[in-house]
Amino acid sequence: MKKITTGELINKSASPCFRVARGLSGLGLVATRDITRGQTIVEYIGPLLSRTEADDKGGRYLFDVNSRWTMDGSGRTNVARYVNHSCRPNAEAVIKNRRIFITALKKIKPGEEICYDYGKEYFDEFIEPHGCHCASCQKKSPKRV
Ligand SMILES: [Zn+2]
Numbered sequence: 001m002k003k004i005t006t007g008e009l010i011n012k013s014a015s016p017c018f019r020v021a022r023g024l025s026g027l028g029l030v031a032t033r034d035i036t037r038g039q040t041i042v043e044y045i046g047p048l049l050s051r052t053e054a055d056d057k058g059g060r061y062l063f064d065v066n067s068r069w070t071m072d073g074s075g076r077t078n079v080a081r082y083v084n085h086s087c088r089p090n091a092e093a094v095i096k097n098r099r100i101f102i103t104a105l106k107k108i109k110p111g112e113e114i115c116y117d118y119g120k121e122y123f124d125e126f127i128e129p130h131g132c133h134c135a136s137c138q139k140k141s142p143k144r145v
Contacts (some may be wrong), residue, residue, distance in 0.1 A: 017041060020082050023113045025133035027085045035108040041091060044080035044100035060126050064083040065098045085127060087113030088136040 002040045003059040018041060035041060044063060054062050054070035060063040061081050077120065079136045080102055083091070091114050102116060118127070131137070 009105070018079075018114060020079060022115075023084055025084045027082050029079070029082045029114040030109050030111050031108045031114055033110055035104045035114075036055070037104055037106050039104045040094075040101045041104060041114060042075050042080045042083070042102045044071065044093065044102060045078045046071050046075050048098060050139075060122070063100055065095050065100060069098055071098075071100060084113065084115050084134070085118040085123070086134040086136060087117065087132060088134070090114060091116045091117045 015033075016091055017031060017033040017035050017039075018029045019032050020027055022028070023030065029042070046061070048065070048069045049057065049062075049072050051068065051070065054064075054072070057072065059074060060076075061072065063071045064075055080100070083102055090106050090108050090112065091102050091104050093116050094103045104112070104114075108114060113135075123132075
């Protein structure tokens with residue numbers, strides 16, 4: 001049994017404050033307007049899966065909302081899945097009542113890519129093996145061509 005979250009209002013607002021664009025690590029979300037600190041940018045949406053369902057499904061778009069439920073964000077309508085990881089993020093994922101909101105940690109200017117920290121578990125499994133492409137890591141050890 002899958003449960004669909006009710007709230008898709010933010011993502012369907014007439015004028016979002018971002019667009020999907022090519023970022024540092026494939027497609028990313030780039031601010032198109034000034035975003036203030038604490039502002040909700042986008043909601044991470046998708047069906048809620050039980051632990052067992054999530055384990056069976058696997059993949060990189062699973063997001064644990066609590067100890068029982070995991071959101072499957074792999075759907076195309078979930079634009080929040082384009083938000084890339086950063087080790088020095090300008091946004092964070094806030095979980096409220098089994099919903100996930102990507103919220104600004106600081107002021108974000110138009111043209112800046114919106115990123116949040118995916119957390120250690122995800123980093124170790126999916127990012128570390130290939131190296132992190134976030135701005136902060138690229139600055140520390142720029143890739144030689
Ligand atoms: Zn990094």
